[in-house]
Amino acid sequence: MFKITTKSKYRDLSSYSKIYYVLAVGIFISILSFVLYQGFIVTLTMVVCTIVAYILLSRKPRDILIIMNEKGLTVDEDFIEWNNCIGWASVELSDGTLEFVVETTTLRKRFWYFYMSPTQRGMKEFILELGKFLPYMEDIPAKDLVHNIMKN
Known part of the structure; x- marks a missing residue:
């Protein structure tokens, strides 16, 4: 045996600042799409996807x-x-x-x-x-x- x-x-991806850029860009795009297109469902979907991506990427090994x-x-x-x-x-x-x-x-x-x-x-x-x-x-x-x- x-x-x-x-x-x-x-790697531990939470130590990289790029993850925070991903979060910021995702939320910025979702807010921009809400302002420009008045699409609440699209905005909600993008915010949820950004948060899920952040959670998955920030898990420690x-x-x-x-x-x-x-x-x-x-x-x-x-x-x-x-x-x-x-x-x-x-x-x-x-x-x-x-x-x-x-x-x-x-x-x-x-x-x-x-x-x-x-x-x-x-x-x-x-x-x-x-x-x-x-x-x-x-x-x-x-x-x-x-x-x-x-x-x-």
Whole structure:
């Protein structure tokens, strides 16, 4: 049995001032549309969408406990059997953080993302353990479109 703690998200986006610009621009556009078009529904929709976007972007990354054994992978109390996993891939991001993607066939969640620092203790063992149970996939086609959009 192997255990390691990783992050659920790449960065803490709430520390960036650009999120506040997104909020300000969204509210400004909604107020402007109300003044120009007298569209209360449009204004309300834009304000709600801006607030929801802000809430989603400002969530802090949390620690995830990953446990691997012969039967499967446990990610924060969610158990995935190895026969439900297709493979895994790893991508090095611009600041050196490693993103691990595990593709599954489950309906609940198709991709599991984990983020680790290259100097994190136990990372090498994590890669070796994961490689014992799942094939490494150079390319996960379904993930690439979303990942390329997020990187750019």
